[in-house]
Amino acid sequence: MKPQRILLPLMAAAALSFSGIAAAHGPTETVKENLSRSIPNIPGKSIVAVEVLYPPGGASLPHYHARSAFIYAYVVSGSIASKVDDGPERVYKAGESFHEEPGSHHQVSRNASRTKPAKLLAVFVMDSNEKDLTTHEGSAK
Structure with a gap:
């Protein structure tokens, strides 16, 4: 079998998965698929990993995660303020990590600094048939 016949369906599936993440984020951050x-x-x-790059003062819109998605988040650089469900808002610094349970409501996700960029790696383990990794607040729960 030719490599193109295997690679094209994998790339299409990845693009569908990634489109659900990009739609839930705001205009100030950049989301890049990693895996x-x-x-x-x-x-x-399935496993999906994305890098979320926040410029100084950048933030994501409030959103929900896929119902099946367990998420591991690792702050690569800078500091990230996060509030999930009814938990307290907390600032995570480079080298720190946190997790989110399936179907979590991510109320706050932003760069804690107004002068330095920040980078987060988010790893989703979820049902393969779910298309949207995140959705805007009010559009799904």
Whole structure:
């Protein structure tokens, strides 16, 4: 089988997964897909990793995560303010991490600095058939 026949469907699936993330974020941050693939030893589950780059003072819109998505978030650089569900708002610095339960409401996700950029790596483990990784507040729960 030619590599193009395998690569094109994988790229299309990745683009569909990524479109759900980009739609939930605001105009001040940049979301870049890092990895998207099914997990071979866990049928029906996929892993998607994205980098979220916040300029100084940048923020995401409030959003919900996919109902099946368990999320591991790691602050690569700078500092990120985050508030999930009824938990307190907390600032995470480079090298720190947190997690989010499936279906979480991410009320605050922003760069805690107004002078320096910040970068977050978010890793989603979720049902392979879910298309939207995140949705705007009010559009889904």
